[in-house]
Each structure stands twice: as structure tokens, then as C-alpha cells.
Amino acid sequence: MIHELIFAYFAFAIVLLSILVITMKNPIHSVMWMLLLFFHIASLYLFLNAEFIAAVQVIVYAGGILVLFLFAVLLVNIREELRIGRYIGAWSSGLTFALGLFIVLFMSLRSFVAAPPGMYSIDLIKKETHVKALGKLLYTDFLYPFEVASMILLVAIIGAIVLAKRRLKG
């Protein structure tokens, strides 16, 4: 019972906060609600026994990405933002598309069949500790994707500098 109550709180808070994020008029308020949303999602991960991912969520999303968003929001003219409407002219087609997508996904849930459970049971993870089990898998089976991810981050660093730097005259 207590599990259901905790899940209900987190689910309700996540849905409410994500609605607030996309409907706020002031982008700074949006970023602040998103910070709260990321903390709630991290708590949901803790609830699912994924403590390392929860820590990464807080560090990378709340600590890194949202700070970048705040810097970008500072470029916007907030007064003009509060004067102009929030949505584009064709917002109703966006709403229709989102609702249709939700209905299709919801109908497809009925035919979902779970695969047989794998070898990483909770007892095994408890015995080996979560980070160790995750790291072993990441650095053996997923070594090549890991290197590709480091390449993607390198490209992102160089690309961000090239795109955002001022052109030199002459």
C-alpha cells in the first residue's frame, strides 16, 4: 500500500510538473519547474533500485543541462516574451497529434509481452553492489558503444565552440 502511495505521489508530481514546464509563459519559471521535475524523476529511479542512474540524473541534468538552459534563457527578452502569446497558430494540430500518439501507445500496451527475466536479480546486485555490476557490464559488453559516446561528446564540445564563437573580422 505504501509503495502505491509513493508511486502515486511521484507520478502525479511528474505529470503536473511536465505540464507546468511546457505551459509557463516565463521561460525562467519553466526552467525552475524543470529542475523540480528532474529531482522527482531521480527519486523515481531510486524507487526502481537504480541509484547510480539517479545520481547521474541529478548531476548531469540538474547540474549541467539546466545551467546551460538558464544561460540561454538570459538571452531572451522576458518583457516581450510575457507580451506575446505562448503557442503558434496551429497549436490545436499539435494537441491532436500528441493525443493521438498517446492513444496509439496506450492501445499498444495491451499486446506487450514481457521477456523472460535476465540474470541480474536484486540479490545478485545487492551482493555485487550496483555500481560494480553496472561498470563491469559497461566496460566489457558495451565497451565499443562507450567509446562512441566519448566521440559524440568530443564532437559536441568542438561543435558548440565552432557554432557559438564570434566571427573574426578579415
Place this chain on the structure above:
Amino acid sequence: MIPLSWYMVLSMIVFSIGVFGFLSRKNIIIIFMSIELMLNAVNINLISLSHYLQDLRGQILAFFVIAVAAAEAAIGLAIIIALFRNKATAHVDEIHEMKG
């Protein structure tokens, strides 16, 4: 024990909200935040499946999604800064140079 489908429905709702924000907001920064919202919905789905199927690969995949999201945020915001330098607007309906 909470059924797996509850988590999946939660993830679907957050994803649909992200799709709505992506398609209908005017401000390009909010559009980028909608993309982050969609990526987070996918992560919820991956981690709940990883827990219920007792397989750590879902968490590894979520890990890569977070790495790609960080790269995407850096590149996207650099593009937004370049856009501000050239057009001085954040509204997608005012950017129509390529129309006809």
C-alpha cells in the same frame, strides 16, 4: 509490487506532453526543453523495464541516452546563440527565410 504497466503509462503521458510542447510552443528554448522531457520519458521506461526484467542493459542504455542528451543540449544551445546573433528572435514563427 507496482505493476510494470503503471510506469509505462507514466512514461507515455510524459512523452505525449513533450510532443505537444515540441509541436505547439513558440519559444525555441521551450521547444528544446520539450525534447529533454521526451528523453526523460524514454529513460523512465528503460529503467523500469530494466528493473522488472532483471537486466542491467536498460540502465546502460539510459546512461547513453543521458550522454547524448548532454551533447544535444550543448549543440542546440550553441545553435540558439548563433540564431540570436543573426535574427535576434526566439520565436520559431518569425524565422521564415526559407519559405517559398
